[in-house]
Amino acid sequence: LEEVVEEARKGEVVIPEQSIYLGRGREFTFDVEDILKFLREAQPEQLDVFRRELLRELRRRKRLSEEVDRIEEEVRRYVKSLGIYVPFAILDYDRFKLWENKYHFIFKAEIGAHKYLDEYEGTLDELIELFKEVVRRESREISKLIKRARSERERWIREVGGLSEFLSELESHVIETAILTITGPKLARPSTWRGLDDGVIIAMGMGLEKAGDLEAIKWDITRVGPSEFVYGAHPHLWPEFYGWFVESLRSNGVLSIILRSFRKEVDELTGLPVKELRGYVVSMSGGRITYRQLTARELFEAHTTDPVTGERIEPEPAVIYCGPGDDRIYSIRRA
Numbered sequence: 001l002e003e004v005v006e007e008a009r010k011g012e013v014v015i016p017e018q019s020i021y022l023g024r025g026r027e028f029t030f031d032v033e034d035i036l037k038f039l040r041e042a043q044p045e046q047l048d049v050f051r052r053e054l055l056r057e058l059r060r061r062k063r064l065s066e067e068v069d070r071i072e073e074e075v076r077r078y079v080k081s082l083g084i085y086v087p088f089a090i091l092d093y094d095r096f097k098l099w100e101n102k103y104h105f106i107f108k109a110e111i112g113a114h115k116y117l118d119e120y121e122g123t124l125d126e127l128i129e130l131f132k133e134v135v136r137r138e139s140r141e142i143s144k145l146i147k148r149a150r151s152e153r154e155r156w157i158r159e160v161g162g163l164s165e166f167l168s169e170l171e172s173h174v175i176e177t178a179i180l181t182i183t184g185p186k187l188a189r190p191s192t193w194r195g196l197d198d199g200v201i202i203a204m205g206m207g208l209e210k211a212g213d214l215e216a217i218k219w220d221i222t223r224v225g226p227s228e229f230v231y232g233a234h235p236h237l238w239p240e241f242y243g244w245f246v247e248s249l250r251s252n253g254v255l256s257i258i259l260r261s262f263r264k265e266v267d268e269l270t271g272l273p274v275k276e277l278r279g280y281v282v283s284m285s286g287g288r289i290t291y292r293q294l295t296a297r298e299l300f301e302a303h304t305t306d307p308v309t310g311e312r313i314e315p316e317p318a319v320i321y322c323g324p325g326d327d328r329i330y331s332i333r334r335a
Contacts, residue, residue: 001036068093071128078132079139085146085224086112086139087235088131112138113145113235142235149230149238156242162289163246166282169291170259171229173278173322174221178261180231183216184252188244190217190237207233211307254283267318276320277303296323 042050068090079086092108098121105120105127111134120127157164170180193201193208201208207218219241220233231241249255257280265274279294279302294302300321306313315321315331322328 001032001039064093064095067095067124070124071131074128075131075135079135082136082139084139084143085222085230086135086142087222088112088135091115111135112142114138145235145238146224146228146230149241150228152239152242156246160246160284160289161287162291163242166280166289166291169280169293170221171223173259173261173276174223174229175261175263176223178221178259180219180221181216181258181260182219182245182248182255183214183257184248184255185213185215186251187215187217188247188251190232190244191240192234192237249282249284249289254281256281270317272318274318274320275316276322277316278322293324296321296327296329299323300329 038050039047071093072088072090075088079088087110089110090107091110093106095103095105097103101123102121103124105122106118107120108115108117109131110116111131116134120130122130153167157167170178193206198208198210202210209216209218219231219237222230224230230238232238259276259278259280261276261278263274263276266272267274277299279299280291281294282289282291284290300315303321304313304315305311317331319331320328321331
C-alpha cells in the first residue's frame with residue numbers, strides 16, 4: 001500500500017477512489033493515510049482481526065461483483081432479443097440476506113433514459129425479471145429517441161455539405177463504443193447543461209474540460225445497429241448532437257477532435273481495454289465541412305509533450321496512435 005501511494009504521488013498510477021471503505025453499506029470511511037498509520041502501529045492481534053475482516057469483505061464484494069456481471073449479462077441478452085439498443089448498467093449494488101434465498105437488494109441502475117435508485121425484496125432471479133420489465137417499458141422511449149436522432153442527422157446532412165463524409169469517417173472506426181473529444185475556444189452547451197455554471201459542470205464530471213483559452217466537451221459514440229450510431233451519454237442528447245456540432249463549428253471556424261475507439265482486446269500488462277486514438281482538424285468554410293486527419297506521429301507528439309513546459313511525458317498506456325490508412329504507433333505494453 002505504501003508503494004502504491006508513493007507511485008500515485010508521482011503520477012505513475014491512478015487510485016480510483018481517494019478513500020477506502022470497509023463494512024456493510026460503507027458505514028466506515030478511512031483515508032489511505034489513516035490505514036497506513038494503523039498498519040504501522042497496530043499490534044499483531046489487531047492485524048489478525050484486520051486481515052480476517054478485510055478478507056471477508058473482499059470475498060463479499062467479489063460475490064456482489066459476480067452477481068452484477070450475471071444481471072448485466074442476462075438483461076443485455078434480453079435487450080438483444082428486443083431488437084433495439086437500450087442502455088443498461090448497474091452503477092451501485094448491495095444486498096442483505098433475509099431468509100433462505102430471499103434478499104433485500106439496494107441498487108442504483110441506469111436503464112434507458114432514466115436512472116433508478118431503489119430497493120427490492122426477493123430472489124436474484126426475481127430481481128433480474130424486474131430489470132427486464134423496466135427495460136421493456138424504457139424501450140418505447142428509446143425507440144422514439146433513436147428515430148428522432150436519425151431524423152436530425154438526415155436534416156443536418158442535407159443542410160451542411162461534408163457532414164455526412166466526416167461522420168462516416170468517425171463511425172468507420174467505432175466497433176461498439178468510442179469517445180469523441182471536441183476542442184475549441186468557445187463551444188456550444190448541450191441542453192441538459194443550460195442553467196448550470198461551468199464550475200459545477202466540471203466538478204460533476206459531466207464532460208467539460210478547460211485549459212487556458214480552450215475548452216473541450218466529450219461525447220460518447222455508441223453503435224445501436226449494424227450501421228447506426230448515437231452520440232451522447234444520455235439518450236435525450238442523441239437527437240441534439242448534430243445541431244450542437246454544427247453550431248460549435250460555425251462559431252469557432254476550426255475545431256480539433258480526438259476519437260478514442262475501444263477495441264475488444266485487453267492490454268496484457270495493464271489490464272486496460274485497448275484504445276485506438278485518431279486526431280482531426282475540422283473546419284467550415286462557405287457552409288461546408290472539411291477535415292484533415294493527423295498522422296500517427298503528429299498525434300503521438302501532441303499527446304507525449306507537456307503543453308506548458310514542452311517536456312516529454314509518458315505515452316498513454318494501452319493505446320494505438322492511428323493516422324490515415326495503416327499508419328500506426330503502438331504504446332501497448334507487453335508482459
